[in-house]
Every structure is written in C-alpha cells, then in structure tokens.
Amino acid sequence: MFLDRLNQEQRQALFDLAANLAAADHNISEEEVQYLKDFSEAYRIEFNLNKVDIDVVETLAKFDSKESRIIVLQELIKISYKDGHFGQEEQDKVFLIAQKMGLNNPELIIRIEKWVRQGFDWIYEGEQMLKTCEFSH
Secondary structure (H helix, E strand, O other): HHHHHHOOOHHHHHHHHHHHHHOOOOOOHHHHHEEEEEEHOOOOOOOOOOOOOHHHHHOOOOHHHHHHHHHHHHHHHHHHHHOOOOOOHHHHHHHHHHHHOOOOOOOHHHHHHHHHHHHHHHHHHHHHHHOOOOOOO
C-alpha cells in the first residue's frame, strides 16, 4: 500500500487533510467516516474528525518529496470518491492543495483521479461478480 511509504508524522498530516476535505461539502458521509476510522486504526492515529481549523500550509510542509505529495493526492481523491462522487467543492480543494504542494500540472491530477476512479470501478465489478455468480458444488 502506498501509505506505507509515508512516515507516521506524514500519515497524521494526511489524516488531518482527509478529515478536513471530507467536511468540504458540509456533509461527511458514512463511507468517508468509515474510511477515516479504518485509516486511524491501521496506522494508530487518534480518530478525530474536528480538523476544520488545521493550518493547511503547515500540514502540507510535512510532505517533502514528490512521491509523498502524489500519495497525498491519491488518498484525498480516494476519500472524495467514498461518498459516490468527486464533488466540485472537493475537486476545488484538492486542486488548491495540489497547487500549494507545487504540483500545478493538471494532467498529473487528471491521471491520478482517473487511476482512483478505475480502482473504484474494479472493486465494484468484483463485488457485482460475487453477488451474481452462482457456484455449483
């Protein structure tokens, strides 16, 4: 998993950003909450959704390599899709974060978003296959 490439301080910063982003549309879905719970449990991070007032610039400074910044974008787009769509407010916030990290290449962001969407499609197809296939004994 790509999150394993981040150190604990970066994972905490990513959790803070993800919780902040989940609240961007003023409605944190059950799927977004579950994603954040799973994230906090997997990486031993305190589960606290009150991240509205974080200093985004200070938080982003913890991501000091291009690889870590791309992982941030992957995960933020991933949580944005958890409620079923990548809404305009979430898109705007992700693009702003990308710019603040110096990733001003729209093609890169589109490529990351496409990769995340394909991942969701792949999982959905697998779930549908399991639901519709009959297994003979």
